């Protein structure tokens with residue numbers, strides 16, 4: 001039974017607003033490291049944001065809706081001075097690099113800033129961007145990873161699942177290998193290809209219990225487990241974030257899967273490679 005596990009929004013921020021994995025010694029990042037210890041075969045793909053710019057929205061939500069309705073820009077402001085750009089967190093990068101060199105963590109690309117100043121509070125950076133600007137941001141994201149010597153794979157999930165009409169073509173131009181897509185018309189139960197890139201459907205959320213993981217395994221023959229790192233940001237609740245409760249769900253699910261099956265853990269990039277080969281031969 002192939003099992004993959006991935007989290008969105010990984011970047012070096014953890015504090016009272018939210019914990020996206022900024023501290024290897026506590027919280028979300030610690031939980032991920034604990035999972036790696038408990039399950040020696042486990043591999044985790046982290047959709048990482050190289051310069052996170054979303055800032056918790058502190059104003060009344062009616063202001064936010066009013067500004068949007070009146071077309072006032074920006075609707076929401078990001079952080080000033082790119083405080084979470086990876087090159088400002090070299091020690092954090094070193095911890096990530098070590099786990100990644102040990103074959104336990106894999107970084108994929110989750111945008112450049114995650115931020116869209118004109119649209120929504122949380123994410124959807126790529127909605128409304130043309131092909132050239134999309135390419136520029138992807139290339140800038142890659143440059144930051146390279147500059148801090150963090151290896152990454154050519155896998156992408158758009159912040160807030162927000163794909164603009166040009167996003168996929170820009171990713172294909174940039175040689176991307178796999179994408180995480182969600183929602184119609186891309187909802188698939190099996191891997192497929194879009195613009196030459198492998199689409200990997202997610203079929204298990206860490207908020208679901210072990211019964212669900214076993215049912216998914218039986219139905220699909222593979223479990224793609226997905227969560228977010230932070231479970232809240234300011235006043236905002238983030239779906240399937242790695243809270244202590246969902247951490248326990250995930251542990252129980254992995255234990256149940258290992259009790260029932262011979263589990264083979266894969267990174268998403270490894271799964272994509274095999275999926276591409278089997279799609280090509282079928």
Ligand SMILES: [Zn+2]
Nearest residue numbers: 008009159160
């Ligand atoms: Zn995200």
